[in-house]
Amino acid sequence: MKKSAILLVASLCSSVFASPAPKNIIMVVGDGMGPEYTTAYRMYMDDKSTPELEWTIFDRLLVGMASTHPHLSNGYVTDSAAAATALSTGIKTYNGAIGVDIDKKSVQTVLEFAKQQGRKTGVAVTSQINHATPAGFAAHNVSRQNYDEIANSYFDEKVNGQFKLDVMLGGGWKYFIRKDRNLVEEFKQAGYSYVDDMSQLAQLPTKQPVLGLFADVGLPWALDVQNKPRLPALVTTAVKQLENDKGFFLLVEGSQIDWGGHANDIAAAMGEMHDLGLTLEWLSHYVDSHPDTLFIVTADHSTGGMTIGARGEYNWDPEPLKHLRSSPEMLGKQLVDVNNRVSLANEQLGFELTKEEQQELTVIDSNDPKVFSKVIKKILDNRSVTGWTTGGHTGIDVQIFAKGPGSELFGGHRDNTDIAKTVFKLLGKK
Structure with missing residues (x-):
């Protein structure tokens, strides 16, 4: 192929991806x-009254x-x-x-670069706001375990003389209200609005910096705050507070899908997936009405090695997971x-235990809640x-989802x- 032809093809390819x-x-x-x-969530959300297995928001946004x-x-x-x-x-x-390379030297993050440009920035997560993922975007530390140091850095480290984060929503009282330092009071004195109850989100003054902490560490499981989706509430508030003429960068995390995987808790995991799914539905509509907004969704890794089907059975049945009134941990x-x-157990699970399942519960001679929750999780796994x-964690590839200007750049x-x-x-x- 002649050089001119190669240049023409390259030009055409670049124009296809221009946004x-x-x-x-x-x-x-x-x-x-x-x-x-995401596959299990599709089955979990399936409308059994139709012959099709309906797509979810994840299926509609998948690009790579x-x-x-x-x-x-x-x-x-x-x-x-490391993934964050x-x-x-x-x-x-x-x-x-956390935000450092293999030699433990700080590396600029996309959030910091956005702030450097004059954009507003924020995090909205269901873990503590200084947990690995939000910290990976807003801090630099040799160890994710240095929670107090990371929390301190949110106040102490600046970009162009400004706080890195205009909006911080999630958990973390344990790390921000300490005997040696009260970061909440410091942020309040610096002009931040502070809320510690999610019912207060609607009353926040708009266009002002916000610190919202709603739990000692991570937020309660989605299953334990039914009919009050918590991540959608955090994200809609964060977006409202961040909107401005120069634009914004927001990091959102459905943190506790991972925690459900670590606990081998399929019920909690699906509850967290639904909380994130509702958030993505709202964000998709937001992009429709704000075509200058891009949102990208991915995972940092997979957790738990979950299998849809077990014990050699060619089956997976999400029905026992759909009517829980509390998480296995709470139960x-x-x-x-x-x-x-x-x-x-019958009342909270939404189904009648079999005699064998009843026996598993009644024979427990322990005051340890974890022993009971382990039995509940086993019952739900079996059903x-x-x-x-x-x-x-496992080392498998993860999906990329995107919508808005530039979304085609994340394909493949x-x-x-x-x-x-x-x-x-x-x-x-x-």
């Missing part, structure tokens, strides 16, 4: 959300896949910190690293002191035919670092 730069960018991480979670491994000196399976650093900086690092706490365990291979298969590199380019970094 106006988005004013607003929203990055969403479903922590621990491997492809098996990403590899997730950390720096290869750490092997092939990442933790959330890859997604926020475009570099590979060691497990446990375990309730069962410790109750006289009639079977009656309470739904769910399997697990680990209580940790790529590495997770490519997501950050593309976001940097969309933000205007040379």
Whole structure:
């Protein structure tokens, strides 16, 4: 092929992917959300009155896949910190690293670059706001375990003389209200509105910096705050507070999908998936009415090695998961002191236990709620035919979802670092 022809093809290819730069960018991480979670969620949401298996918001937004491994000196399976650093900086690092490279040197994040440009920035998560993923976008530390140091850095470290985050919504009283330092009071004195009850979100003054902490560590499970979707409430508030003429960057995390996977808790995991699904539905409509906004969704890794089908059975049944009135963890706490365990379990699970299942509960001689919740999770696994291979992470590729200007740039298969590199380019970094 002649050089002129090659240049013509290259020009045509680049024009296909040309998009106006988005004013607003929203990055969403479903922590621990491997492809098996989005597949299970499709079945969980299936309308049994129709002959089809309906698509979910995840199916409608799917554009690509990403590899997730950390720096290869750490092997092939990442933790959330190294993955968040890859997604926020475009570099590979060691497990446990927050915004630093393999040599423990700080690397600029997409959130910091957006702030440097004059955009407003925020995080809205269901974990503590200084947990691995939000910290990976807004902090730099050699270890994700240094929670107090990371919390301090949100106040102490600035970009162009300004706080890195205009909006912080999630959990974290334990780390922000301490004997040695009260960061809540410091932020309030610096002009931030502070709320500690989600019912207060609607009363916040608009266009002002906000710190909202709603739990000691992470928020309660979605199953334990039924009919009050918590991540959608955080995200709609964050977007409202961040909207401005120069644009904004928002990091959103469905944090506790990962926690459900670690706990091998299929009920809690599907509850968290639904909380995130409702959030993505709202964001999709927001992009429809704000075509200058791009949102990208991915996972940092998958957790638990969840299998849709177990014990050699060619079946998976989400029906037993759909009527729970509380999470298995909460139910375990309730069962410790109750006289009639079977009656309470039937009521909270939404189905009648079999004689064998009743026996498993009634023979427990322990005051440890975890013992009870373990039995409940086993019952739900058996009924739904769910399997697990680990209580940790797995190294499988994860999905990429996107909508808005520039969404076509995230298609196909790529590495997770490519997501950050593309976001940097969309933000205007040379």
